[in-house]
Amino acid sequence: xxxxxxxxxxxxxxxxxxxxxxxxxxxxxxxxxxxxxxxxxxxxxxxxxxxxxxxxxxxxxxxxxxxxxxxxxxxxxxxxxxxxxxxxxxxxxxxxxxxxxxxxxxxxxxxxxxxxxxxxxxxxxxxxxxxxxxxxxxxxxxxxxxxxxxxxxxxxxxxxxxxxxxxxxxxxxxxxxxxxxxxxxxxxxxxxxxxxxxxxxxxxxxxxxxxxxxxxxxxxxxxxxxxxxxxxxxxxxxxxxxxxxxxxxxxxxxxxxxxxxxxxxxxxxxxxxxxxxxxxxxxxxxxxxx
Amino acid sequence: xxxxxxxxxxxxxxxxxxxxxxxxxxxxxxxxxxxxxxxxxxxxxxxxxxxxxxxxxxxxxxxxxxxxxxxxxxxxxxxxxxxxxxxxxxxxxxxxxxxxxxxxxxxxxxxxxxxxxxxxxxxxxxxxxxxxxxxxxxxxxxxxxxxxxxxxxxxxxxxxxxxxxxxxxxxxxxxxxxxxxxxxxxxxxxxxxxxxxxxxxxxxxxxxxxxxxxxxxxxxxxxxxxxxxxxxxxxxxxxxxxxxxxxxxxxxxxxxxxxxxxxxxxxxxxxxx
Ligand SMILES: Nc1ncnc2c1ncn2[C@@H]1O[C@H](COP(=O)(O)OP(=O)(O)OP(=O)(O)O)[C@@H](O)[C@H]1O
Ligand SMILES: [Mg+2]
Numbered sequence: 001x002x003x004x005x006x007x008x009x010x011x012x013x014x015x016x017x018x019x020x021x022x023x024x025x026x027x028x029x030x031x032x033x034x035x036x037x038x039x040x041x042x043x044x045x046x047x048x049x050x051x052x053x054x055x056x057x058x059x060x061x062x063x064x065x066x067x068x069x070x071x072x073x074x075x076x077x078x079x080x081x082x083x084x085x086x087x088x089x090x091x092x093x094x095x096x097x098x099x100x101x102x103x104x105x106x107x108x109x110x111x112x113x114x115x116x117x118x119x120x121x122x123x124x125x126x127x128x129x130x131x132x133x134x135x136x137x138x139x140x141x142x143x144x145x146x147x148x149x150x151x152x153x154x155x156x157x158x159x160x161x162x163x164x165x166x167x168x169x170x171x172x173x174x175x176x177x178x179x180x181x182x183x184x185x186x187x188x189x190x191x192x193x194x195x196x197x198x199x200x201x202x203x204x205x206x207x208x209x210x211x212x213x214x215x216x217x218x219x220x221x222x223x224x225x226x227x228x229x230x231x232x233x234x235x236x237x238x239x240x241x242x243x244x245x246x247x248x249x250x251x252x253x254x255x256x257x258x259x260x261x262x263x264x265x266x267x268x269x270x271x272x273x274x275x276x277x278x279x280x281x282x283x284x285x286x287x288x289x290x
Numbered sequence: 291x292x293x294x295x296x297x298x299x300x301x302x303x304x305x306x307x308x309x310x311x312x313x314x315x316x317x318x319x320x321x322x323x324x325x326x327x328x329x330x331x332x333x334x335x336x337x338x339x340x341x342x343x344x345x346x347x348x349x350x351x352x353x354x355x356x357x358x359x360x361x362x363x364x365x366x367x368x369x370x371x372x373x374x375x376x377x378x379x380x381x382x383x384x385x386x387x388x389x390x391x392x393x394x395x396x397x398x399x400x401x402x403x404x405x406x407x408x409x410x411x412x413x414x415x416x417x418x419x420x421x422x423x424x425x426x427x428x429x430x431x432x433x434x435x436x437x438x439x440x441x442x443x444x445x446x447x448x449x450x451x452x453x454x455x456x457x458x459x460x461x462x463x464x465x466x467x468x469x470x471x472x473x474x475x476x477x478x479x480x481x482x483x484x485x486x487x488x489x490x491x492x493x494x495x496x497x498x499x500x501x502x503x504x505x506x507x508x509x510x511x512x513x514x515x516x517x518x519x520x521x522x523x524x525x526x527x528x529x530x531x532x533x534x535x536x537x538x539x540x541x542x543x544x545x546x547x548x549x550x551x552x553x554x555x556x557x558x559x560x561x562x563x
Binding site for chain 2: 182
């Protein structure tokens, strides 16, 4: 418990330090920034390029725009963050299921590993920006009875596309992690593939699955935000990031609120995975004693 | 055809078994060459010999964890594979191989769990076995909280869980201190006598082999062969006093001479404890 508080404290301290660095550079740095041979090395320090932290906070407390009944910025971005987090969770869930199934397939059949793994690696080299509009246009054609494909579902699919890869690789390494002595023990008990999976391979995978899940969650969030930006899906944090950035020249402090929320989303995801790890201590004994 | 059916009276029947490992680039290692050995039901047989003479390989073949390149192996009249599927043997390796996420009790319970033994019977059996290996206070501990010797005792209890008719043990006491080792040896003699289980026991220690066994199989390396089989026959009752008897020393000397037939110095990898 003490360690948890220490880590939280250190995390808070690092945020304070970052804020201090920002303000310090803004105070002493040249207004035009630092450039060398035409290359911009350090940013401009004008209020337009680098608003004061305090201004960002104040702006977040004010209404989104001047129209009557407009909600404060912080509420708008928080709602958008919750919506994006939901989409990312759906994406992570789909990605995890697919990733673990692929890993099981590759563990079960050697041939599948050599046939499938290169494609998985290749799949991650396709640029997300190129993929997003494609998936949206495919989704647009899906209509089964009363079910209608919505924009956020395309976003979730894109998130899943990024999240499944670390899950598949992590799960495969975990499933293959048991030593020969353990697999031979299972063989001596005449335990088939399914029982070996339940009693040996899955429990042995936990120390590999947790970091994979952390990576997968981060990928799902990045995928969600980028997909929202590139498809313009409404309601998500990605949409607000572009919307607020467009008002940048007149309202520079506003753009930082959705960015802060995106960071918080990542922290929440990491926190949930860490909490999950705390629930499974017996499967992490190797990790702890090592 | 001409080979008579193996009698079901023998626990292990190894006939003309060879195991050649291909080590790549056309090279190969003959780990076992034309080895024949019969272990009667209830008999205690030790395998002894210098490092690399194929003791573990022979044990693994009997356990059907590996397949011979020549010859046949029968366990209780069935093929080694069928015997494994029927759970005819319990096995303990040189290292304990406990599952780190299971407690001591749950590790011993593992084979019973895998074979759907009812919960109440499982609990009862685990209690007995945990008593037997003297770890009653550690039932709820995890393997990483135990010493190496304690882990090995858990592994031995696990191999006994289903009261098998055949025990296969590959240097199970190698990690134990001398005192625990002698206690476990006495326990093992008692268990095999009580349960009537046959035991194939790999060891590097001549006194250990002699103390435990009805017969000591002396092997030689490259290619792995059986050099001699020493009948110990020191009687049914093997108390601690046996270790001081003349017959004991005579058998130790006989095994030692069989081991060192072709050399004056003790073979490498041999432990003369
Ligand atoms: N999987 C394998 N691949 C190639 N060679 C092997 C393999 N397993 C064993 N060998 C070889 O077979 C021979 C016998 O090995 P084995 O492990 O049976 O010896 P051992 O008598 O148990 O030795 P030790 O007393 O050191 O345990 C050795 O020369 C070894 O190199
Ligand atoms: Mg060996």
